[in-house]
Amino acid sequence: MSAAREAILSRLRAVARETRAGAAAVEARLADRKPNLVPARARQPRRETIDGFRRMAIEASAVVRRIRHTDDIPDAVMAILRSENRPARLAMAPDAMLEALGWNRAMVEIRSGRAEAHDEVGLSVAFAGIAETGTLMMASGPTSPATLGFLPESHIVVLSADDVRGAYEDGWALLRARGGLPRTVNFITGPSRSADIEQKLQMGAHGPRNLHILLIDPDAAEPPGDR
């Protein structure tokens, strides 16, 4: 298909445009990672940013539970399993922090790894939270399989308040600082839904019906809890 490649590119090159700058300008633009316009709502102080994230995520039909510390994760997860009448089984990201937690393995069956077809609940850790729309930023990798967020009916995501940022662009800056893009970056804003039948919104189309966010937020003003 290299004939097609040359044919297409030469047609594109042949179009003379007054506004065309040239290769150097393109390289410069690609190297310039300056955000264009970041809405005011995404440029708030830390506390407002975290609270804004929570508010927007709830609006997108996620359930947000604030906890004080990572040690509180197992209890919160167990409470979710009970509230949804799920069997005590969990597909969990092989994340060092999650694995080091004091799970009562007699009470819950935990499989570390990617999600499989029969998994009802997946647990993973968010790379960041984006306040402007209550969006979770998930970065795939050996400790963060993307399937956990799509195959199970319920997806539980741990997000540290320290990783909440205002704008999508802030998320990209964090990711670049870490060394670039993984195979998959998922921006997740609420649980799966479809309005394809008579424009009526229904939750849980192909992905999770429920999205739970465990927000580790030690200095929240209000007491911890749901919503």
Add this chain to the structure above:
Amino acid sequence: MMSLKRPRVALFVTCLVDLFRPTVGFAAIKLLEAAGCAVEVPRLQTCCGQPAFNSGDSETARALARSVVGAFEGYDYVVAPSGSCGGMIKKHFPELFEHEPGWRARAEALAAKTFELVSFLVDVRKLDRVSARFSGTVTYHDSCSGLRELGVKEQPRRLLASVEGLRLVEHADAETCCGFGGTFCVKYPEISTHMVAEKCAQAAKTGAGHLLAGDLGCLLNMAGRMRREGRAVSVRHVAEVLADMAEGPGLGEAAGRWSP
């Protein structure tokens, strides 16, 4: 408030007003004069060329545009009782001459001083009230070209608010097209009918006895549909009401027949 010298305003009558509703032309003159303008009506006017332009016949459109530019460029302002024709001169004449710099400059100069009637009264002549009476409830349709090409929205409502005895009620989807669309209504009559029926239903739903707008194309379409459906809603140009010249029958009405 205004300069002492009265601006010379050329009235672009529009072909539909000329043919169907001369009252609108006289109403426009009355309003312009009341707003301190010296109004003239250039003899050599026919049509702005929009039917040709929108049919893809740019050659004819250009020919008509040249004659409009020639006949009207000597005045301080050009005013049309139509957002559609006004928009043609103001927005599309310059486009027509994209490859003729000389004519383009003349078209742009004309465009800069061309206005739709009601927006001219409010935005340029700074009018905020008229002296007119009209007893009845009216609803106002925002004609597409006036609204989206020229920003005519609040101006007619402001002046209508000053008409003694008049009550304005908004209909749902006032900004939705009535389905006229120039040649569209004869090329795709079923679709056009569907749209104008929806428009008439929304207007009638308000209970208003009168439907007003600033463009005769839309008005003929809506009035024609109102009559066909036998609805007791009188349809007329907003200038007639503002100029206190709305005592005659509405569009498509028998004299003395309607008194909604």
Add this chain to the structure above:
Amino acid sequence: MVAVTSPAFEANARAALVDAKLQKALGHIKDGFVQRRTAAAARLPEFDALRDLAKEIKDHTLDHLDLYLAHFERRVTESGGVVHWCRDAAEARETVLTICHAAGAKSVTKGKSMVGEEIALNDFLEKNGIEPVETDLGEYIIQLRREPPSHIIAPAIHVNKEQVAEAFRAAHTELPADRPLEEPAALLAEARAMLRRKFLAADIGITGANFLIAETGSTVIVTNEGNGDLTQMLPRVHVVLASIEKVVPTLEDVSTILRLLARSATGQEFSVYTTFSTGPRRPADLDGPEQFHVILLDNGRSAMLGTPFQEMLRCIRCGACLNHCPVYGAVGGHAYGWVYPGPMGAVLTPWLVGLDQAKHLPNASTFCGKCESVCPMRIPLPGLMRRLRERAHLERLDAPVARGALAAWSFVARRPRLYCAVAAIAARTLASLGGRAGCLRRLPLARGWMQGRDMPAPEGRTFMAQWRERAR
């Protein structure tokens, strides 16, 4: 091949106008998409400024399209993926088939892709013994019904739930025939279960791309269901179908445009899933495809570049122009007769199937301008439709009757004195025909008008005649 029925637009439209089910379905658009878009735009004070920026980003990219595509290709290759360049639909279909054969694929899942519709991929794969399964709920429904989408973001918007149930009963014969399927929830649950099996069994997943990012070699899809993600993460091979104008320079640029996409499309603040895919799975990854292919399709785009129609290449397929178009709202998407309906389709379709086939589409607009006023990318849709009318006129594709009428009118309108005389006669004649009623119910040569409305009669004498008299 998706049959092109655009030449029959008038008949299609007439049928649509009397289709009660369709009319009811179209009614949902106004209460849904339109109101929600208005609210979402109003809630973001920077919305219009973002539209200006988004336009700038795409204009700049299109001006340097060869450079950005070459850079994109380089990045895809560096991350272990393969880019395939295809000039037309046939080349793109063959490329997909070659990838399928190389992978020994029998079953293919598909995320929603308008380019997939454009190249009529499903029929082609079926003919070659490969089962394509659409996984977006709306696309799945229309695939079962064997029809094209009627809306670019809500492909089954014309279908009611009874028709969905009917399609499911006919297709899912392994399920009990007497199962209840009255409620949308039951339909969704059934589709979810059936498609889950397909996701797990597929050898190849094909998605479209909302954007390509030159900086990183990433492809981006935006969905609410998550089907596009299951499509690309479960099979061994991920194939992306993208037309060449989808590229943007950087992650910052795509972020700017993403702030407009969902708000313009569904009125959501953000779609549920926005997914950035870069290459195949990495060595230590636990999931994701082993191969990553990007098909870059031209199919007529390069011919639009450098012309006034380059502006159309900014389109991000949000569907706002469809949702707000009173003509689309009256006749629905199928009337337009091909893959892309509404105002964006009226501009694009003539380029892709030929103006002779699609000459009705740019004409079927009142130029009300609503589409342009809501287009997040500020595409001057009515202006572009008008240019297509101009081209049709130059190529003498317009109807002889209309051409004749226009020529006669033009002859008169160019001669002011003659015009005045003709107008005076017409005004008097029509006024007398209208008589005391003040309006006409019948008029030769005005059948179109008279079909749906009366003709208000003129007052009797033209303005110009009266004015001359007064001035005397």
